[in-house]
Amino acid sequence: MELILYNTKTKKKEKFEPINKNEVGFYSCGPTVYNYAHLGNMRTYIFNDILYRTLVSAGYRVKHVINITDVGHLTDDGDQGDDKMEEGAKREGKTVEEIAQYYTDEFKKDWNKLNLHKPQVWCKATEHINEMQKMIGKLERNGFTYQSGGNVYFDTSKFKDYTKFAKLKLENLESSSRVEQDDNKRNFSDFVLWFTLGNSKFGSSHSMKWDSPWGIGYPGWHIECSAMSMKYLGEQFDIHTGGIDHINVHHTNEIAQSEASTNKKPWVKYWLHGNFLVLKDGKMSKSSGDFLRVDLLEKKGYDPLVFRYFCLNTHYRKELSFSWDAIENSKLGFEKLKTKIIEIKKMNNQYNDKNNNQSIEKSKEYENLFFESVFDDLNVPKSLGIMWNLINDKEISDDNKFKTLLKFDEILGLRFNEMKEEILDLPVEVIDLLEKRKKSRMEKNWEESDKYRDEIKELGFLVKDNGLDQLVDKI
Ligand SMILES: [Zn+2]
Incomplete structure (x- = not known):
């Protein structure tokens, strides 16, 4: 079966053909561990998980790398403001290392509760400073950097295709910018590769610092993803994912510095982006009063898999609106599904040999339809409809239904096999x-x-x- 994916780079659906036959290199931008992840963040990781499961089910050996950002991500993606990690440490009266460890652990707990696959590599930014410095050195030798006000900047005017990926119109970006401009930049879109301490405006009170050829300081945010992905997946690899908010700045900058460092070798073949989970009044954020996270779902009595089921019902490229009513509806749907699966598991509905062949054939048809839609740019909402048709089909034996449902669950990850009647321990x-x-x-x-x-x-x-x-x- 052909796998079709929507590629942000070409703005169209394309047949997926990895660089090396049978192997897929896959990188995802991970969390900045200065606070808990909100449900909008987790929606993106659910989309990553479905993509990973689909690649595995298509027969590829997948190497999935996710980073943990524990330095350099400033409160504004365009390198302005304070380092989020330092801010988190100040807020909680702890060290940056303590903050990073705590929120990494909490993030991984949420990860497991949502039944997300284990990536082959989790990599921490602070453990790859050397790789980042080497890459900055390469960029310097290739003539893409300049030093100003103590910092090392990437000169975006030297990278001809800078605006191509996001179809950026730099004039518009400049006029809509809300943050104070950094006077050290030659061009509005330039970004910091290395911050040095002592720079009067930024980074003067930074506790995380490393020696470097440009002075004691710390790396910019964007460089970590380029340096770490190349370390684990090579100078060219297949898939890079993230939220759509990363297209204009973070991913545009990642592409510029990666390709500039390898003399314009095309870096990533397929870029996939997950859309937002929104609240009635706009994008979900950690600064808004209603900070929604997995823990809050549980406190309100929802199984985290209800949230997973809620996300699976909307295509990853569509915006999804969050409300407690919508979660309640998903809970009802998920419980109905659970009841059906438990009923099917009892295998009351069996057929004789003749009918069983028919039943096998029919379930095979559903299976083809299910995977056809998953392989069509991860159209899981459509696949869920096919799953319900299978469940309600009276001409298929429970045995065949259950076997087929387990195959579906390799993509859905709703833990069908573990579903059972809850037996209450009564006093x-x-x-x-x-x-x-x-x-x-x-x-x-x-x-x-x-x-x-x-x-x-x-x-x-x-x-x-x-x-x-x-x-x-x-x-
Ligand atoms: Zn990234």
């Missing part, structure tokens, strides 16, 4: 009251049965009746 008092209540109901003594219901409720359990059966749920 003896509750069991006792339930027995008494059953007796009073058989005797049609409603007053007494209501009294037992209230007593059970006081112990934290809710009783619902289904005929003579009493269904119990935790409150």
